[in-house]
Amino acid sequence: MSQPLPADQPAPRGGNGRSGRAPYDLATVLDIAVAAFNEFGYDATSMGTLAERLGTSKSAIYYHVSGKADLLRLALERGLGELEGVLSLPGAQEGPADARLEFVLRGAVRVLCEELPSVTLLLRLRGNTDLEREALARRREFDHAVAALVDESRADGTLRADVDARTTTRLIFGMINSIVEWYKPGGPLTPEQLADDVITVAFEGLHPRPSA
């Protein structure tokens, strides 16, 4: 059960024992679980709470997943997969370094907004277990790829060189990653508009430009 990410089961229709409600599929259980993990924190979320929110018993969850860690694994896989996918897009591999950097940053903002719950979970990991440490390692690889683009852009003269490259990368990621703390999908701010704002603030700063 629940290995790589089935994405969609054949849409079960029948009723369960007690009521006319449709049975849960893995996606539903996962959505509820990730939402709860983000609300209370992974460790502070009990399987009992999850069951309560699903309207079932604790053990019913174990029919769909092998355990609490499995829920975390599936969620992290979704977020990390999408994030890594940005790097393999053509816009991240062709063209001048600063254009690729902007493309990847825009892609990161887009994935953050589209996969908000799972990426939120990913960004709050503490590395307590092997599973968490593996996810953090993959996240760090993504950071390194962006850091490499920053280095290239600095060498090209399209990025300022009076601030340390490492610091620059971290501050920019800090800005982007903080989106998960306040962005509400469906609100007035679209992911595209937010990406524009992030790029504007990151590259041009808060001070008004004569050229802009």
Next chain:
Amino acid sequence: MSQPLPADQPAPRGGNGRSGRAPYDLATVLDIAVAAFNEFGYDATSMGTLAERLGTSKSAIYYHVSGKADLLRLALERGLGELEGVLSLPGAQEGPADARLEFVLRGAVRVLCEELPSVTLLLRLRGNTDLEREALARRREFDHAVAALVDESRADGTLRADVDARTTTRLIFGMINSIVEWYKPGGPLTPEQLADDVITVAFEGLHPRPSA
């Protein structure tokens, strides 16, 4: 025991029962606890782990504090107090809005670096208990004060107006708050240098300026 923050007890000297080691004071227990909370997360840190790191028994901790929540409360009080202190400094209350904004942002960076453990704890709260929610409310008040400075600066024309003020404030805070995820005190990067870098990136952006 352990009410507002005694700051320093009269430095006990005697040995305890089992060895020649000096007894712990509240400050030591608090330091170890906050470090562990930041490493594993508050909920994932057990009193047993704390005791192990202190080299004592679980119950010994209860001689110094009333419980796990008390350790959290004391740590949050330290971080919040320092952060709020920045707002009452003269530089935050006199002069043009953009200068006050820069002063507060520099102050926030300084407090983050100086009180790294307690501020880190503060920034990772999920609001599961009344205690946590109260701390989050105080943190939000600080954010609002900065947002007001952003509004003023925009009205003065010293901050760009083509990005939403709320978004601006959040992105800047995202940048600054992310410092707790990677800053190592005692390293080559001093708090002052870091504050300079933050101000540079925030106000002037990553693109090189003709004027700079």
Next chain:
DNA sequence: CCGTACTTACCGATCGTTCAGTAAACGATA
């Protein structure tokens, strides 16, 4: 009558916390 999707009942482990007891140091007294 078989697979699906649960149910109730329960397990051992661990959680934060409490409690009774105590060894060592200190201050006062004689």
Next chain:
DNA sequence: TATCGTTTACTGAACGATCGGTAAGTACGG
């Protein structure tokens, strides 16, 4: 200086609650 009572700073065992997870049984559609 020897003795005594108090305070300080713990120890070790145990508490009830809750944790993640399991075993066995079962209603229902096909």
